[in-house]
Structure formats: C-alpha cells, structure tokens
Amino acid sequence: MVVQHKRRGGAVAVVAAMAVATVGGCSGGGAAAVDGDGGAVRAGGSADEVRKAADTLAGARSSKARTSMEMASGGTRVTIRGEGGYDFARGMGSLKVVLPPDAAGEEEHEPITELLTPGALYMKNRGAGVPADKWVRVDTTTLDDGNLVTGGATDPLAAAELLRGADGVKYVGDVQLSGEKVRHFKGTTHIGRAASVALPHSRASLAAAAEGFAKDVVPFDAYLDEEGRLRKVRHHFTFANEGRTVDVTSTTVLFDFGASVVVQLPEEKDIYSGRVGV
Numbered sequence: 001m002v003v004q005h006k007r008r009g010g011a012v013a014v015v016a017a018m019a020v021a022t023v024g025g026c027s028g029g030g031a032a033a034v035d036g037d038g039g040a041v042r043a044g045g046s047a048d049e050v051r052k053a054a055d056t057l058a059g060a061r062s063s064k065a066r067t068s069m070e071m072a073s074g075g076t077r078v079t080i081r082g083e084g085g086y087d088f089a090r091g092m093g094s095l096k097v098v099l100p101p102d103a104a105g106e107e108e109h110e111p112i113t114e115l116l117t118p119g120a121l122y123m124k125n126r127g128a129g130v131p132a133d134k135w136v137r138v139d140t141t142t143l144d145d146g147n148l149v150t151g152g153a154t155d156p157l158a159a160a161e162l163l164r165g166a167d168g169v170k171y172v173g174d175v176q177l178s179g180e181k182v183r184h185f186k187g188t189t190h191i192g193r194a195a196s197v198a199l200p201h202s203r204a205s206l207a208a209a210a211e212g213f214a215k216d217v218v219p220f221d222a223y224l225d226e227e228g229r230l231r232k233v234r235h236h237f238t239f240a241n242e243g244r245t246v247d248v249t250s251t252t253v254l255f256d257f258g259a260s261v262v263v264q265l266p267e268e269k270d271i272y273s274g275r276v277g278v
Helices: 015-026 047-051 053-060 156-165 191-197 200-212
Strands: 005-007 010-012 062-073 076-087 092-098 112-117 120-124 135-139 166-177 180-190 217-224 230-241 244-255
Touching: 047 053, 047 156, 047 166, 047 180, 047 217, 053 062, 053 156, 053 230, 062 092, 062 156, 076 112, 156 166, 156 180, 156 191, 156 200, 156 217, 156 230, 156 244, 166 217, 180 191, 180 230, 191 200
Parallel strands: none
Antiparallel strands: 005 010, 062 076, 062 244, 076 092, 092 112, 112 120, 120 135, 166 180, 180 217, 217 230, 230 244
16 A cells, blocks of 8 residues: 655655555553633643643753654554654754664665754655655645654644644643653644644644644643643544544653754755655
C-alpha cells in the first residue's frame, strides 16, 4: 500500500507515509472537578495555563526535545522516534527522526534530519530517490494534516499551540517526570478552535489540519511544571487511510530549557525539486 498526504496541486510522500504503509495492513492523584467553563479547578492549577502553553514556552525561549509517534491499525503498531531541540522564540527546531525497522522495506535506516519552521518542513536523508546531499521542502500549510503527523513527529510548538483549543480540562494529579514534580491534566482540544486563536506562525497549518483529520476533537494529556512550562504532551489523532482508520499517538517531551538551539536552513540550490517516492 502506498500512502501519500495530498498537497493542492500534487501528492507529496512523507516520513509518516512509510510507517503508515506498515501499519495500514500491508504488513497520579485523584481527579479534580471541572469548572463551568470547562477548566480545571484550582487544586492543580488553571485550565488557562494549559491553553497558554505556547505563550509560556515562548517565554522560556528554547529547550531540548524528544518525540515519539505510534501508529496503530488492524492490530499492527509502529513507532517513529525523534530527538533534537527547539527555539520557541523563533518558531524553529531541528530533530533527528528514526524510522522503525522494515517500515520502508529495509532493516535499518539512517536518521532523517528535519528542520521545523513556520509553514515549512525540511527533510535531509529522506531517501526514495532523493540525492544524499539534498533537502526536501514541504509546505505544511498545504498538507491535509498541517504536519501534525506528516513528518513522523509533531512540531513541538504546534503541539503546544494545539492546546489553545482545550476544553473539559481536568487536573489528574502530581506525578514525577525525570525526577521533577509536574501537574498532569487531561482533556480534549478542538483543532479548528485552536487554529482560530493560534499565533500566525501556526495558524495556517492548524487550519489545514482542521479540515484533514477524521475527527476535529483530539484527546490529550499535558504535564506542566511549577513554572507553567509544558514538559510533556500526548495527543491522540485519528485519520482515515484508504478505508482504514489509523490511530496516532504523538508524544513530545521538553527538557533542558534555555539550551542553545541553532537551526540553519538550507540554501535554495540544496533543495531537491524532483519527485519524491515513498
């Protein structure tokens, strides 16, 4: 099975397509009450903290990041993992993304370098006919998932921006994350609502996602530290693929705030303009 996310004007093969091809059949404490506005009561903080997670990260300026994306369909699961850093002030990040064995018909794969920027995703070592020294550029505003799933990792800032549409937020309790106490919240977020209030760098991509997913409502678990910084967030997406339902669990973990993150975009001559296969 070949899976491609569609762009207006043509199809673009992406990292998640490799894994979906495998998945798709070719192979705490007590909860607090919820307030009338759908937010958590003060026992564990304010639901507004969850909705403002992106703003708080911008104030923190940067961090290191780990990502994982698990795709499941028909009893088969594959996981794509990434690690790197993100400059929240500039809305740019860099990840090394590792595909699972056999997701693209090979035993092992070299990590794919991804540069995340407002409105665009750059991929190096993409394979499938792309020269080793070239980058692939994808306009994320034309992807039907807004790059929440496409690159095999949800852009960390987009993951936080998505929480702007949070509703029914409940405080679950305090838990330990890497030896630090964080507050665990659960709820659902609406992609379309988040897109309408997101900052400009994320608005167009989220608006595209609002139209592309099978469900606009996305369950989430969010973990905030004592400073209100998002330390971990897990989203549960659902989309249709050739008649099958694919469930995607995307997890982003943020740590080492203030770390130096350098993102240098490729020059135009280094961007591949040919056809990209799966």
